[in-house]
Amino acid sequence: MTNYTLNLRGKLLDLSQPRVMGIINVTPDSFYAGSRLGSETELLRQAERMLAEGADLLDVGGYSTRPGAADVLPEEEQERVCRAIGSLVRTFPEAHISVDTFRAGVAAAAVAEGACLINDIGGGELDADMFTTVARLQVPYILMHMRGTPQTMAGLNQYEDLLKEIIDYFAERLNKLRALGVKDIIADPGFGFAKNIDQNYLLLQNLRLLTVLNVPLLVGISRKSLIWKKLGITPEEAGNGSTVLNTLALTEGAHILRVHDVKQAVEAVRLWKSFRNNSKKAAFDTGF
Template structure:
């Protein structure tokens, strides 16, 4: 199971880790922790040394109820960081966390390798057409509404069945636009309450019926820390547990804040399977 990133074939039959680089002031866990070019570069270097295959750069906070920002502001935040990362680490495989086609296009033109869209094209009608033209891997996530409204849009007859239908439709749309490399993300924490998140995780292996790589993004999310009545800062151990479960259920990519610990999950599960 391969994806083509800038001419490099990445084998996802061995799970990979995607490190999160938030350049937003208001993300739920690490918003505002890093503000300067040097801080972003140092954190990216740390994640690469710890084993990250991809670095996912985002300039728009998608936490529930986050403030909407204009496209121009998102570009002003993200482009200088993308250019700096590629200048410092020419071989880095950057994923761009955006639902806006213009942001995706400008970042790919600067050298980014893939696009991670929380809306799977629902929030920008030009996104799939753009990805098809750019010919980069495209991560499609399940979400209802927007980050501002999704919290209340969590009524489902059958959650996993609804997701499979959603992705089947989105995959067909993407193929119609000539998109070759697709990755599905079930969207833990997006338009789903805590019980639904655990239900989805318990049935994660069913997404393999789509015959595409699966990305699991559970890092320090509320289903972990609210279960223990703690905080995101105290959710690393729970993240490691749920990352391990994700791998056992077939996840191909772990999107995480803590790369070292996620790589340990990948290595241990790999030993178990071998």
């Protein structure tokens, strides 16, 4: 695995080993009921548990991006995430906090409140000011692949060549970001965003092709419909399936897992590392 690092307010996060990002939803309509937080007490309790379980990053979002989600006014989204981030930073000053937003103004306000990373599902397409804002703030940026908006993306999954189009999408935007002086960029192929179930599995199977981009890869598969629809269950029952696909993502080159269930993901990383290290040792010992 390539030795990438992220500069998080002067502290380097080493990505030579996979990292885990815990999902903190301060929304009333997240697709997974177990991630909805209704009070500051619940927020801090969940964050404390995730950090104790080994989360390297906490990703705070105030706008549900499930297919067909209702729109949220920028002022409401900003108030949600800034209140949550402020509380997290005061309570857990050593924690690395990410803001999950496609709005440049919300991102800037969140960074001022203490966030050290921007996670943009829109890939700069939903706010023309996002790239220049990231360049001005000089914080790491997660660039995700999506088409349309959360309200329209489900009907925009027609591709001539899914993998080529995703790589071209990233290549174009990475060039723009680098020209603006953005240094730390993570690519998220956007599982579930403008992709049907079969396309999601094709993408996972070929995730390693994205290493040609020469940036770390984030995978967000946790409890998504490619698991629960395939198994005929609910998001609440999709924890085991999430661990299975997260492990496959690690095998295919993921550097960061974005998850609802931190303990299970951290355990998956530990076991995957043991498997990989022992496999290398066995090959060395036998001369292969």
